[in-house]
Amino acid sequence: MYANMKKEFLKDIKSTADILIPKDPLERVIGHDEIIRFVKIAAKQRRNLLLVGPPGIGKSLIAQAISVHLSKPHEEITVVHNPERPERPFVEVKNRSEIESEMEDLQRAEGDVVTPQEVPELVAERLGFRCPNCESYSSAYQSICPKCGADKYSHINARRKHLGDLLGMFEMDNEPVNVPQDRVTTTRMHQGREEVVIYERVDGDKIKILDQHALEKRREMVEEKPKNIIVPLQRKNFIQATGASETELLGDVRHDPYGGHPDLGTQPYERVVPGAIHEAHEGVLFIDEIVHIAPLQRYILSAMQDKYFPIVGRNPQSAGSSVKVEDVPCDFIFVGACNIRDLHYILPPLRSRIQGEGYEILMRTTMQDTEENQAKMAQFVAQEIEMDGKIPHATLNAVELIMDESRKRAHIIDDQKDSLTLRLRDMGGLVRMAGDMAVMEGSKLIEARHIKFAVKNAISIEDQILERYQSFEQAIEKDTSSSQKMHSGSKGIPNDHVDRSYL
Numbered sequence: 001m002y003a004n005m006k007k008e009f010l011k012d013i014k015s016t017a018d019i020l021i022p023k024d025p026l027e028r029v030i031g032h033d034e035i036i037r038f039v040k041i042a043a044k045q046r047r048n049l050l051l052v053g054p055p056g057i058g059k060s061l062i063a064q065a066i067s068v069h070l071s072k073p074h075e076e077i078t079v080v081h082n083p084e085r086p087e088r089p090f091v092e093v094k095n096r097s098e099i100e101s102e103m104e105d106l107q108r109a110e111g112d113v114v115t116p117q118e119v120p121e122l123v124a125e126r127l128g129f130r131c132p133n134c135e136s137y138s139s140a141y142q143s144i145c146p147k148c149g150a151d152k153y154s155h156i157n158a159r160r161k162h163l164g165d166l167l168g169m170f171e172m173d174n175e176p177v178n179v180p181q182d183r184v185t186t187t188r189m190h191q192g193r194e195e196v197v198i199y200e201r202v203d204g205d206k207i208k209i210l211d212q213h214a215l216e217k218r219r220e221m222v223e224e225k226p227k228n229i230i231v232p233l234q235r236k237n238f239i240q241a242t243g244a245s246e247t248e249l250l251g252d253v254r255h256d257p258y259g260g261h262p263d264l265g266t267q268p269y270e271r272v273v274p275g276a277i278h279e280a281h282e283g284v285l286f287i288d289e290i291v292h293i294a295p296l297q298r299y300i301l302s303a304m305q306d307k308y309f310p311i312v313g314r315n316p317q318s319a320g321s322s323v324k325v326e327d328v329p330c331d332f333i334f335v336g337a338c339n340i341r342d343l344h345y346i347l348p349p350l351r352s353r354i355q356g357e358g359y360e361i362l363m364r365t366t367m368q369d370t371e372e373n374q375a376k377m378a379q380f381v382a383q384e385i386e387m388d389g390k391i392p393h394a395t396l397n398a399v400e401l402i403m404d405e406s407r408k409r410a411h412i413i414d415d416q417k418d419s420l421t422l423r424l425r426d427m428g429g430l431v432r433m434a435g436d437m438a439v440m441e442g443s444k445l446i447e448a449r450h451i452k453f454a455v456k457n458a459i460s461i462e463d464q465i466l467e468r469y470q471s472f473e474q475a476i477e478k479d480t481s482s483s484q485k486m487h488s489g490s491k492g493i494p495n496d497h498v499d500r501s502y503l
């Protein structure tokens with residue numbers, strides 16, 4: 001049994017519904033077993049990767065799958081206000097256990113929670129728990145005592161009238177009480193000193209006690225340094241920065257029309273925005289088609305070398321341009337993808353960085369036509385169907401036809417005999433087109449005839465052009481409008497602009 005199937009042999013399955021799709025996204029990658037081994041190493045040892053090969057063979061799929069094999073992020077990155085020099089905010093890195101112990105502190109500062117019976121009787125009355133008439137306890141929301149039938153509040157009011165504020169311990173308004181108070185402020189003697197204690201009704205039937213210590217802690221936390229969490233602990237660990245601009249990749253400081261004026265404006269630390277390199281801290285930074293960010297490669301290289309990269313305002317016209325945050329961590333696993341043709345556009349020092357601390361991998365475009373790989377191909381069909389979600393499963397016959405097409409493509413496109421193509425994005429397109437046909441027909445499964453239809457019709461635009469016009473030159477000639485010809489005398493776009501590199 002090669003793929004995970006309900007049957008031992010591929011020939012015994014009824015449809016792709018009999019194939020179990022692996023949960024691990026790396027196991028869903030077909031035909032690149034050796035690469036997967038490196039990928040697992042890269043995830044464990046935090047190495048970089050360069051995946052080289054034509055479009056649609058799973059480079060993005062692999063890059064994404066790596067992040068699933070990484071451990072959760074441990075650090076949170078915060079930009080903190082610098083009162084002496086607001087345009088030079090500090091960076092603060094906290095790890096998970098520090099953040100957790102702070103949370104505990106905060107909880108402690110929240111005060112003890114007790115039952116109504118545990119607080120002074122007068123407090124329990126004011127909060128609506130205790131009946132001043134019969135001294136029994138009941139819910140604060142019952143204004144009539146369920147035990148004696150007395151109106152709890154009229155009794156409080158009566159007592160206040162008779163005794164004045166007997167103990168003088170409440171901060172008194174002289175309004176009559178007719179609803180329970182949410183909080184009562186009073187004082188108590190503690191170690192020879194009078195201190196304020198606040199009792200707060202919480203969760204309906206509990207009371208929170210905030211003593212001097214808790215109050216101070218609370219105030220301290222509220223008044224804590226102003227800060228801006230730019231890379232939170234809870235985050236995704238796969239960042240794709242394909243086609244990113246300089247600011248998206250490296251971060252920025254937003255403009256403030258009030259120039260960070262202390263009263264009107266937004267402080268610089270609040271305007272700091274992380275780049276993809278910072279968001280990918282502890283995770284994967286994936287750059288598809290590296291050549292598209294050609295001039296930014298040197299920044300990526302420097303970020304990889306230092307594992308820190310400053311965030312500065314990148315628009316010289318903006319009020320952000322005077323702001324700089326030094327030493328913002330950016331310790332990411334770099335995964336780049338490109339096709340063979342573009343390999344020489346990658347900055348040589350970036351290449352050698354990858355070679356020195358990672359793996360450069362040339363991806364295969366075909367795999368051997370073995371029983372094992374046929375089962376994998378069937379698994380691929382099942383995956384595409386499941387991912388699409390809108391098309392039915394395929395019969396065994398249909399899968400066999402897909403296998404035939406895959407052999408044909410391996411032969412025609414990659415000149416490989418006895419092989420199956422790994423240019424699987426296109427094969428996925430075929431499955432979807434066949435699936436749509438099945439849906440339109442109301443068929444419960446994708447049948448052989450749907451695949452035949454798709455094979456015939458899923459032709460690339462280039463092939464369609466060749467079929468209709470016999471050559472690209474003729475197509476372009478006919479495509480150029482007559483008026484264009486008359487005015488410019490142009491013969492149309494030179495044909496080397498047509499990308500046939502996929503062939």
Ligand SMILES: Nc1ncnc2c1ncn2[C@@H]1O[C@H](COP(=O)(O)OP(=O)(O)O)[C@@H](O)[C@H]1O
Binds near residue numbers: 057337
């Ligand atoms: N090796 C593969 N295994 C499984 N599915 C694949 C594979 N290669 C491509 N696919 C399918 O084609 C789609 C596009 O692949 P992708 O990873 O984006 O290709 P690339 O990044 O190389 O251009 C994937 O989402 C997947 O559905």
Ligand SMILES: [Mg+2]
Binds near residue numbers: 056060288
């Ligand atoms: Mg891709």
